[in-house]
Amino acid sequence: MWLLLHNSESSANETAVVRLYLDESGGRDPNTPKAVVGGVLINYSHFLHFEDEWDKMLEAHGIAPSLHMKEFGKDGKLGKISVCCRREIFSEVAQLINSHKIGSQSSTLTNSEYESLIPKEARDIFSPYAMCYNLAIMTNHKLAEGVYEKKIPVILDMGNPYANQVRQAHAAALTMQKSGEMFLHLGGLYFDDDAEFGTLQAADVIAWSTRRLASGFTLPPGMEAIQEILLYENDHRDNTWKADWLKQTGDNISRRVEEMKAVLEREQKAEENDEEF
16 A cells, blocks of 8 residues: 655655655667656665665675666676576565565656657757656655655666756756645655665666566566566556647646746846946
8 A cells, every 4th residue: 555654854865754766767769669767665664674685685696786677688797697596586576675665656758759749949858757757756746645745755876867857857846846836745856876775776677677568578587576566456656648748748848938038038138228228
């Protein structure tokens, strides 16, 4: 059950009782037609035990210092692990995530629809990953609405190549929240090293597997247990940007961009008039 507990943000994210850990997967090239942001919502008391058990699992299977899904590719450092061993590893991965999470989620965007439905001036501001991040925090908000009235901080990997895009999306959402337009249950945005945190590695598992399945592929042999994490009955929520949502959002962003340009032009003309006098 998605039970959202009390959260208290203090210095960084060390004492937050409930936190949302997210990661991204995919790209804009034809071989990765989907962009995904996914991860886990976890209670701090479960977080401590999860991190300890995750490290023990990796050590037991000779994986150090961290688990990254891209490393299971044929050229990756974990690419030669047998199907049998993979099945053992990912059975444990699924069990650990499902037994410790409050819930998990994934947000998906089709890159071709993004390119065709989002105007260029909006694409210049919001990348596919920023759009997926927006959907992720909206998912979190909808789940919290009517149940929990506090803020939830978000943590991503510090090596995320789209960090600046996510910062922009987060700042825009915070501005909306602070203006009173909508309370999004959104706390601070933080970045940590995924090599140090099993929760961020778990987010990688969710984002990677969601993108693969959404792109029409099956999970590689030995990784089938990951699908247990992504079941609705196991408190996973999966959302995809619909075409009409994209168009409406793109039009709204474009309208705001034009309004901002008009304000700047008026201010510039006013300054020019002042200089003439």
